[in-house]
Amino acid sequence: MGIEIEDKFDVTQDYTLPDLSDLAASVTGPKSHQLVALYYDTPDLRLAARGVTLRRRRGGDDAGWHLKLPKAKGVRQEIQLPLTRSTRVVPPDLAELVRAYTRGADLDVVAELDTRRSVTVLRDGDVKLLEVADDRVKATDRREGGRVVRWREVEAELLDESRRALLAKVGKRLRKAGAKPSAAASKLAKVLQPAPPPRASCKPGSAGEAVLAYLAGQADALLAQDPRVRRAEQDAVHQMRVACRRLRSALKAFKTVVTDTERVQEELRWLGNVLGEARDLEVIRDRFGKELAGLPPELIVGPVRDRLGADLLAREHEAYGRIRDALSGERYYALLDSLDALVAGPKLGKAAGKPAQDQLVTIAAHNWSRVTKAYDTAQAVQDPERREIAMHDVRKAAKRARYTAEALEPTLGKDMGRLAKLAEDIQEILGTHQDGVVAQETLTKEAESARQAGEDTFTYGLLVGIERDSAERAHADFPRVWTETVKAVEKLL
Structure with missing residues (x-):
C-alpha cells in the first residue's frame, strides 16, 4: 500500500518538457x-463515478494489480498486488475492498490503455525525490465497440513526502512551459467520462443548501472509510463510526429541513453499533496498555499484560470479523443506497427553502436547550445511580449539539465553531467519568477471571484505583465546567 501525491497536466503533442536539472542534486532519464493496462468496473461505472480506479497493468517498474482510492486532502491511497495470469478475474482481496462501491455487481474490463511513457527522476544522491512521467496514451473504450481516444499528458509524482515544496516548483515549471492542470481526475475518467453521483440542489443561501451539503460530505466520508475498515487500518473504524453518528445526529437535528429519514437513522444506528464493539475494545486496550506502561515493573504481577492486551486484542479481531460480515451484507448495501437516494433526491420540509441564517441559528439554539433540559432532569433525580444514568443523556445531548454546530459552522461562521467546542467540553468531561466507570467494570471482570485461574490480582486492584481516581476527578470538576460553559453559550446564542 502507498500514498500517491501527484499533479497531472494536459499538454499538446508537440510539448517540450522543460529543464528541471536546477531543482534537484541530479536528474536521471528519460527512461x-x-x-x-486493463481497467475494471461495473457496467454502469460505479467505481469511476466515485473516483476509484482498479486496473491490471503490464510493463514498467510496477507491473501488477493497482487499486487507487479517491483523493483525500491532496493524496490518493494506492494498493498494489502482484500480476496474476487471469485477465478475467479480479483478485478477491481487491474485489473485497470495492464492495461498498460495486454493491454486488460484477466487475469486468471497461477500458484498455496503451501508454508510451518517458520517465525523468529528480534525485538527491541515491534517494528518488520526484518522478515526471510524460505519457502518450491510446485508450480504447471496451464498452462501445472499440472507440479510441488519444492524448498526451505529464504527471509529476512526489516520491519523498517531505519534499512537497519540490512538487510545487516542478508544477510551476511545467505550467510555465505550457502545461495545463488536467481537468480529469484520471486517465480512465478522460476516456469513459463517468457521470458523478447525482446531488440534489436547493436555492442558494437556503437552509436546505447548507444541510444537504453537510449530509453529502458525511455520506462520502463514511464511504471513503469502508476500504480502510476492511483492512483494519489505524483509526478507520473510529472515523467511520463518527461519520455514522454525525449523519444520524444531523438527520435528527434538521428534521424540519430534510424529512422522513427515520428509517435511515435506524440503519445508521445499527451500523454504528456494529462498529462500536471493535472500537470500544481498541480504546480500552490502548488505555490499559498506557496505564501498565506507567507502572513500575515490580507492581506488574502475573500475566496481566496478556489478559489486558492479547486477550482483548483477540476479542477485537473477532469483532472485526463481525464488521466485515456486516459490510458484505445486503443490509449494509441497502443503507448505502438509501444515503445515495437521500443526497440525490431528499424529501424537503418547508424550512429547507428559508434563509439559512434564520432557520439554522434557531436549530442550533434548540439543540443546546436539549442539553440544559437533560441536565435539569438529571439533577432532579434523587437516587445517585439513576442520576448517573440520567447524566448519560446529558452527554448524548451535548454530542448532538456539538455535531449540529459543526455542521453549521461553514454556513454560520465561527460562533458555531465556538459552540461546538463548548458542547464538546461537556461531552468530554462526562465521557472521562463514564469511561472510568466502564474501565473499572472491565477490570473487575478480568480480575475475577484471573482469580479463578489462580493468578495474582494485585495489579488489577492498582488499575481499578487509577480508574476510580480519574472518574472521581472528572465528577468533581464537572460543576465548574458546566457553569463556565453555560455562561459562554449564553453570550453566543
Whole structure:
C-alpha cells in the first residue's frame, strides 16, 4: 500500500518538457516504458463515478494489480498486488475492498490503455525525490465497440513526502512551459467520462443548501472509510463510526429541513453499533496498555499484560470479523443506497427553502436547550445511580449539539465553531467519568477471571484505583465546567 501525491497536466503533442536539472542534486532519464493496462468496473461505472480506479497493468517498474482510492486532502491511497495470469478475474482481496462501491455487481474490463511513457527522476544522491512521467496514451473504450481516444499528458509524482515544496516548483515549471492542470481526475475518467453521483440542489443561501451539503460530505466520508475498515487500518473504524453518528445526529437535528429519514437513522444506528464493539475494545486496550506502561515493573504481577492486551486484542479481531460480515451484507448495501437516494433526491420540509441564517441559528439554539433540559432532569433525580444514568443523556445531548454546530459552522461562521467546542467540553468531561466507570467494570471482570485461574490480582486492584481516581476527578470538576460553559453559550446564542 502507498500514498500517491501527484499533479497531472494536459499538454499538446508537440510539448517540450522543460529543464528541471536546477531543482534537484541530479536528474536521471528519460527512461522509456510501454504500459498496457486493463481497467475494471461495473457496467454502469460505479467505481469511476466515485473516483476509484482498479486496473491490471503490464510493463514498467510496477507491473501488477493497482487499486487507487479517491483523493483525500491532496493524496490518493494506492494498493498494489502482484500480476496474476487471469485477465478475467479480479483478485478477491481487491474485489473485497470495492464492495461498498460495486454493491454486488460484477466487475469486468471497461477500458484498455496503451501508454508510451518517458520517465525523468529528480534525485538527491541515491534517494528518488520526484518522478515526471510524460505519457502518450491510446485508450480504447471496451464498452462501445472499440472507440479510441488519444492524448498526451505529464504527471509529476512526489516520491519523498517531505519534499512537497519540490512538487510545487516542478508544477510551476511545467505550467510555465505550457502545461495545463488536467481537468480529469484520471486517465480512465478522460476516456469513459463517468457521470458523478447525482446531488440534489436547493436555492442558494437556503437552509436546505447548507444541510444537504453537510449530509453529502458525511455520506462520502463514511464511504471513503469502508476500504480502510476492511483492512483494519489505524483509526478507520473510529472515523467511520463518527461519520455514522454525525449523519444520524444531523438527520435528527434538521428534521424540519430534510424529512422522513427515520428509517435511515435506524440503519445508521445499527451500523454504528456494529462498529462500536471493535472500537470500544481498541480504546480500552490502548488505555490499559498506557496505564501498565506507567507502572513500575515490580507492581506488574502475573500475566496481566496478556489478559489486558492479547486477550482483548483477540476479542477485537473477532469483532472485526463481525464488521466485515456486516459490510458484505445486503443490509449494509441497502443503507448505502438509501444515503445515495437521500443526497440525490431528499424529501424537503418547508424550512429547507428559508434563509439559512434564520432557520439554522434557531436549530442550533434548540439543540443546546436539549442539553440544559437533560441536565435539569438529571439533577432532579434523587437516587445517585439513576442520576448517573440520567447524566448519560446529558452527554448524548451535548454530542448532538456539538455535531449540529459543526455542521453549521461553514454556513454560520465561527460562533458555531465556538459552540461546538463548548458542547464538546461537556461531552468530554462526562465521557472521562463514564469511561472510568466502564474501565473499572472491565477490570473487575478480568480480575475475577484471573482469580479463578489462580493468578495474582494485585495489579488489577492498582488499575481499578487509577480508574476510580480519574472518574472521581472528572465528577468533581464537572460543576465548574458546566457553569463556565453555560455562561459562554449564553453570550453566543
